[in-house]
Amino acid sequence: MSTVNSKPQLIVSDRGEPFAWAEEELRAIKEAMHHYPDARAATIDALKIVQRHRRWVSDSAIAAIAEVLQLSAADVDGVATFYNRIYRQPVGRHVILVCDSIGCYLTGFEKVYARIQEVLGISPGQTTADDRFTILPVVCLGACDRGPVLLIDEDTHFNVTPDQVSQLLEQYT
Numbered sequence: 001m002s003t004v005n006s007k008p009q010l011i012v013s014d015r016g017e018p019f020a021w022a023e024e025e026l027r028a029i030k031e032a033m034h035h036y037p038d039a040r041a042a043t044i045d046a047l048k049i050v051q052r053h054r055r056w057v058s059d060s061a062i063a064a065i066a067e068v069l070q071l072s073a074a075d076v077d078g079v080a081t082f083y084n085r086i087y088r089q090p091v092g093r094h095v096i097l098v099c100d101s102i103g104c105y106l107t108g109f110e111k112v113y114a115r116i117q118e119v120l121g122i123s124p125g126q127t128t129a130d131d132r133f134t135i136l137p138v139v140c141l142g143a144c145d146r147g148p149v150l151l152i153d154e155d156t157h158f159n160v161t162p163d164q165v166s167q168l169l170e171q172y173t
């Protein structure tokens with residue numbers, strides 16, 4: 001078994017493709033581990049680091065993180081599954097999270113949601129052919145009095161109307 005001080009290594013993924021750590025990625029995970037009394041607590045940081053580098057977290061990345069943190073892959077996957085902003089499937093360069101909880105429902109999120117799908121020509125869960133956008137539903141983003149609310153990458157957009165959608169998406173290339 002490797003230790004946190006081991007060199008980046010090649011791990012054969014479950015899809016038959018090699019998984020290789022980027023030096024920077026592995027370094028960032030090891031730094032994160034120093035901030036916690038035990039490696040398990042660094043799991044979400046490690047997942048975010050991998051996602052920042054690769055956009056999403058594959059099964060092979062889960063296994064690789066588990067090896068570095070000396071946890072089981074099931075433990076790491078459990079954390080990844082719990083956080084709805086860790087993507088376990090490939091996503092586009094920009095992820096549009098559309099709040100579909102009750103507050104945004106009452107303020108008409110459905111029309112905004114429909115307009116986004118119309119403009120991009122994709123359905124929720126899909127990615128545009130140019131790899132630019134993925135649309136996903138998300139539970140309450142904590143701004144229920146300012147719905148409909150969208151989160152695009154790290155940007156929260158409040159009181160979005162269908163008419164604003166095209167211009168809003170143009171900001172993300």
Ligand code: FES
Binds near residue numbers: 100102145
């Ligand atoms: S219900 Fe949409 S932000 Fe809370």
